[in-house]
Structure formats: structure tokens, C-alpha cells
Amino acid sequence: MNQPSAGDAERPPEATASISTSADRKLPVDPTERVWLGFDLGGTKMNAVLFDRKFEALARRKKKTRGAEGAAAGIERIRSSIEKLLEESKVEPNRLGGIGVGCPGPLDLNEGVILAAPNLGWRDVPLKKILEKEFGCPVWICNDVDAGVYGEYRFGAAVGARTALGVFPGTGIGGGMVYEGKIFRGKKSSCMEIGHIPVVADGAVCGCGRRGCLETVASRLALSAEIAKAAYRGQAPYLLRVAGTDLANIRSGTIKESIDGGDEVVEGIMKDGAKLLGMALAGTVNLLAPDVIVLGGGLVEALPKLYLDEVGKSLSKHVMPSYEKTFELKTAKLGDDAGTMGAAAWARYCVEG
Ligand SMILES: [Zn+2]
Numbered sequence: 001m002n003q004p005s006a007g008d009a010e011r012p013p014e015a016t017a018s019i020s021t022s023a024d025r026k027l028p029v030d031p032t033e034r035v036w037l038g039f040d041l042g043g044t045k046m047n048a049v050l051f052d053r054k055f056e057a058l059a060r061r062k063k064k065t066r067g068a069e070g071a072a073a074g075i076e077r078i079r080s081s082i083e084k085l086l087e088e089s090k091v092e093p094n095r096l097g098g099i100g101v102g103c104p105g106p107l108d109l110n111e112g113v114i115l116a117a118p119n120l121g122w123r124d125v126p127l128k129k130i131l132e133k134e135f136g137c138p139v140w141i142c143n144d145v146d147a148g149v150y151g152e153y154r155f156g157a158a159v160g161a162r163t164a165l166g167v168f169p170g171t172g173i174g175g176g177m178v179y180e181g182k183i184f185r186g187k188k189s190s191c192m193e194i195g196h197i198p199v200v201a202d203g204a205v206c207g208c209g210r211r212g213c214l215e216t217v218a219s220r221l222a223l224s225a226e227i228a229k230a231a232y233r234g235q236a237p238y239l240l241r242v243a244g245t246d247l248a249n250i251r252s253g254t255i256k257e258s259i260d261g262g263d264e265v266v267e268g269i270m271k272d273g274a275k276l277l278g279m280a281l282a283g284t285v286n287l288l289a290p291d292v293i294v295l296g297g298g299l300v301e302a303l304p305k306l307y308l309d310e311v312g313k314s315l316s317k318h319v320m321p322s323y324e325k326t327f328e329l330k331t332a333k334l335g336d337d338a339g340t341m342g343a344a345a346w347a348r349y350c351v352e353g
Pocket residue numbers: 195196206207208209210213215
């Protein structure tokens with residue numbers, strides 16, 4: 001393989017300047033030759049996309065995560081995904097400018113360690129170090145929701161925002177924020193855990209172990225449980241027919257279908273959930289004054305109008321009057337690509353500025 005390097009005598013001297021990286025490796029001389037890899041490590045699937053400098057996708061790979069097989073097997077799947085992507089796209093490994101990985105948390109962002117990923121059953125995985133050693137390029141890990149919000153900020157619904165707040169109601173309720181071009185974070189950890197804002201005193205137990213978090217009343221899991229009860233009581237006949245009362249079958253698409261099919265109780269449950277989301281978001285607006293709020297995730301993709309209307313009304317009702325006209329509420333534009341694009345673009349920002 002003809003791999004350009006800093007010592008490549010055929011290149012003009014000005015083009016041989018290289019920057020040293022945290023992985024102590026020479027990047028390809030011409031920055032326009034660099035490619036960036038975005039990795040979205042989800043609870044059920046892993047998604048890897050190789051991007052060129054303009055963030056056009058060069059190649060994509062999707063695999064099941066199979067977290068239950070353990071961290072070592074998972075890391076091997078991540079490694080082989082990246083390797084195959086590079087092979088397929090015939091990109092020489094030293095053109096890889098960096099790898100960005102959006103991971104479920106909690107994370108140690110400074111060390112690049114997945115501290116605990118309950119959905120995967122992994123603990124203390126030094127992903128940054130492992131991948132840097134394997135691929136010889138800088139690797140940045142970030143929270144998966146932050147990667148998605150950064151993707152929307154760079155390429156989607158929040159381009160140009162000073163403060164972009166993203167909220168993704170799904171199994172849980174993810175939140176993330178980009179402030180003045182950077183992912184807003186804590187000293188070591190990610191933040192913006194909107195789903196865990198307490199909204200009910202002594203409420204139901206949350207997945208995080210505390211009680212009464214927003215997720216316990218407004219996540220898909222919480223709303224599906226209410227919908228299952230309604231179906232059981234005979235109040236949602238369409239849904240009962242197509243999905244039964246099993247929570248696992250009451251997915252975003254089924255909920256939309258049931259509302260379209262005339263299940264008014266289901267529509268009411270979803271509107272109530274969206275209102276509560278709007279109320280918690282109003283508190284966030286009062287704290288952070290975002291200029292763009294992006295709603296995304298499966299539920300919002302299935303019911304964009306319901307979410308925009310109900311969250312919008314609830315925000316107007318609950319934000320301090322002076323903030324009422326200071327933000328735009330939008331739906332996400334990039335869908336599944338937000339995570340990989342965001343992770344890759346974040347890696348590039350961290351390397352090149
Ligand atoms: Zn919680």
C-alpha cells in the first residue's frame with residue numbers, strides 16, 4: 001500500500017507538515033484527504049459510517065450490538081465494523097483523521113471510558129484507548145444523545161444556533177445541548193439528563209433508581225404502559241386488535257396507527273405525555289434560554305404534529321413570559337444519521353477545531 005506519510009519525499013515540503021495527535025500519529029498531509037468515522041453504539045444496534053471531508057457518507061455498516069455477549073465481544077464487533085468499512089471503501093487507514101463514538105453512559109469523557117452501560121451490561125470499558133491503539137488515530141467518545149444533538153446542530157434542524165437543546169423521547173427521554181459550538185458537559189461526564197428531572201414528588205420508581213423523574217410519566221415506556229392499561233380496559237379497541245396489551249408490541253408506529261384508527265384515549269394519553277414533556281422543558285428554557293429546541297426520536301418521528309403542538313402549547317403556558325418568543329421548536333431532520341454524523345463531526349472538531 002502506498003501510504004502517504006510525513007516523510008514522503010514525493011510530496012512538496014509545505015504539504016508534509018503534519019500535526020501530532022493524542023495517538024502520537026502523523027495525519028495525512030493534506031487535510032482534505034482526511035476521512036472521519038462516526039460510530040453510534042446503541043443498546044440494540046451499532047451503526048458506523050465513514051464520511052469524507054464534506055460529511056458525505058463513503059460507506060456504512062450496521063450490526064446488532066449483542067451487548068449481552070460481554071464487553072470483549074462487543075469491542076471486537078466495533079473493531080471489525082470499522083476495519084471492514086475502511087476495507088470496503090478502499091480508504092487507506094492513515095487517511096482516517098479520527099473516530100467519534102456516541103455511547104450510552106455514564107461516561108468518563110476525559111479518559112474516554114464507558115463507566116457503566118446498563119443496556120449493554122458493560123462496565124469500565126476504556127474504549128478510546130482501545131480504538132486509538134487499534135487504528136492509530138484520535139478517538140473521541142461522547143454521550144449518544146449529545147452526538148445526535150451535535151449532528152442536528154452541524155447539519156440538521158439547529159444549524160447556526162447559539163444554544164441548541166435536543167430532546168429525544170423514546171424508551172427513556174434523552175437530552176443534550178450544544179452551546180456556542182461545543183457539546184455542553186460536566187467536568188468529566190455528560191449532562192442534560194432531561195429525562196431525570198424530578199416532576200412528581202414520591203412518584204414511580206425510575207430506571208435510574210430515583211422516583212418521579214420525567215421518564216416515569218412521559219417516556220414511550222411510561223406512555224405505552226398507560227396505553228396497555230387502556231387497551232386492557234377496552235378503551236382502545238383498534239390498538240387491542242393490532243397489538244394486544246403486551247408493552248413490547250406497543251411501539252411508536254403502533255401508537256400512531258391506533259390514533260389514526262380512532263383510539264381517542266390513546267391520543268389523549270400521548271397529548272398528556274407531550275404536555276408534561278413541555279412543562280419540564282419550560283423549566284429548562286428558563287434555566288438555559290436555548291434559541292432552538294429540537295424534538296426527535298421514534299415517538300416524535302411517528303407523531304410530529306402532536307408533539308410540536310402539545311409541547312409548544314405547554315411551553316408557552318409554562319415558560320417565564322420574557323422567554324416566550326425567544327426560541328424555535330423544531331423536529332429533528334437527520335433521523336438515524338444524526339448520531340453518526342454528529343460523532344464524526346465532533347471528532348473532527350476536537351482534532352482540527
Ligand atoms: Zn430517573
